Amino acid sequence: MMACGSRSNEMVDEFEKLVIRMNPPRVTVDNASDMTATLVKVDSANKYGTLLEVVQVLTDLKLTIKRAYISSDGEWFMDVFHVVDQDGNKLYDGQVIDRIEQSLGAGSLSFRGTDRCVGVEAEAEEAQTVIELVGRDRPGLLSEVFAVLTNLRCNIAASEVWTHDGRMAALVYVTDADTGGGIDDQDRLDRVKRLLRHVLRGSSRDKKSARAAISARASAAPHAQRRLHQMMRADDGNGEDGGGRSLPVVVEVEDCAERGYTLVNVRCRDRPKLLFDTVCTLTDMQYVVFHGTVIAEGSEAYQEFYIRHLDDGAAASDEDRERLRRGLEAAIQRRSTEVLNRSVGTMTKHSH
Incomplete structure (x- = not known):
């Protein structure tokens, strides 16, 4: 069958x-x-x-x-x-x-x-590995994430980070700092995930509120902003309900x-x-x-x-109509908060 x-x-x-x-x-x-x-x-x-x-x-x-x-x-x-x-x-x-x-x-x-990814030419995508991060937003979190990756000899080619209602979702595009190519060593990737999950959890004991995953090579990864929407929608329910800066919708x-x-x-x-x-x-x-x-x-x-x-x-x-209404409202509001883009050594902060 x-x-x-x-x-x-x-x-x-x-x-x-x-x-x-x-x-x-x-x-x-x-x-x-x-x-x-x-x-x-x-x-x-x-x-x-x-x-x-x-x-x-x-x-x-x-x-x-x-x-x-x-x-x-x-x-x-x-x-x-x-x-x-x-x-x-x-x-x-x-x-x-x-x-x-x-x-x-x-x-x-x-x-x-x-x-596909922020600030990176298409021909460089094949060599990049994509890391997906979801967790509770807090001051200094991104710096801690980048520090861990740097210590693990990962070169950060680009990243895009969204925050909304006390939550953070990020796509980080990395290469091997020594070879400039993708990272294929599974033991090393597992260590990257384990340490990043530890950073994302911080002092929180809620292990379900943090997630680190290795997605794919950038050339095969989904459209970055579509993927960030998917990640934040899957994370709905973990937020603090009230970012205070959302647009009326x-x-x-x-x-x-x-x-x-x-x-x-x-x-x-x-x-x-x-x-x-x-x-x-x-x-x-x-x-x-x-x-x-x-x-x-x-x-x-x-x-x-x-x-x-x-x-x-x-x-x-x-129930279906209410779920759809909430999904659309959240998608509109989360882009209304500030988005952080990091691209090849530069850091810019702007509002969408």
């Missing part, structure tokens, strides 16, 4: 690949239709996660999405994004336009984000049974990467966006999504 099920899944995967090959993604970058923004239109065969991959590419290129119209009902995915650069201008840089077309257009059977999740959907409305102050955070959460909680409207042209952002769960259709129960 298992072998039969495996063959069935393989047949489905091959069919999806065939559909994509027969209907390759089409991307159009339009600078004529809107006076204030560039329109990026993406049409492709629909598959789970397509919306997140497109938003991820635009976000990694540091573009601001002012409006978006999403439709993926049926076998086809059709989206229109109104985007501007970091200065609020339309896109006239030919290199940026080429990157959009190459990342989202024909020839890319699976969309790829442009950045209104998230409404309603049953729309007559249309076979769950309706999600999000209203909050606009900020960079807001759409990535909400779509990332919906995707990782296994919801599919069938229709959506995003408006973020002033100080406030409005997002409306008609969704269904990947397995069970609409989120039918009150």
Whole structure:
């Protein structure tokens, strides 16, 4: 039975690949239709996660999405994004336009984000090992983590650290300080994990509140910011409930049974990467966006999504809707706190 099920899944995967090959993604970058923004239109065969991959590419290129119209009902995915650069201008840089077309257009059977780890060139990723850390936030914690790694002859190539509600999640990209390559010695990696868990626990006796893991080589690791969302969502319930600096967020999740959907409305102050955070959460909680409207042209952002769960259709129960509401609210608020980035010998602190 298992072998039969495996063959069935393989047949489905091959069919999806065939559909994509027969209907390759089409991307159009339009600078004529809107006076204030560039329109990026993406049409492709629909598959789970397509919306997140497109938003991820635009976000990694540091573009601001002012409006978006999403439709993926049926076998086809059709989206229109109104985007501007970091200065609020339309896109006239030919290199940026080429990157959009190459990342989202024909020839890319699976969309790829442009950045995996902070501040590191793609060609250096193969040699890096990724360490995942989750624990209680406290003053001096990051310095202690870096000191342990330095003492263990680990060179810190880059890291990204998020903190929210008294909790910390971090991705640290390291190489062997002597060879410059990845760290493959399992005994050494086990020692790294053991000592880092000790540092993360500090004086706390709650061993479950700290976690250190060796994820993968950077070239094979998930998108960094998506992974940080996943780590912090998995850690929900360990926080101190009240960081005090979170932005006011209104998230409404309603049953729309007559249309076979769950309706999600999000209203909050606009900020960079807001759409990535909400779509990332919906995707990782296994919801599919069938229709959506995003408006973020002033100080406030409005997002409306008609969704269904990947397995069970609409989120039918009150418990499911409340879990989804809390997940979206947390994803929006955690980016609103300060994020710490360390990249190859430099330390910068900035707010998202």
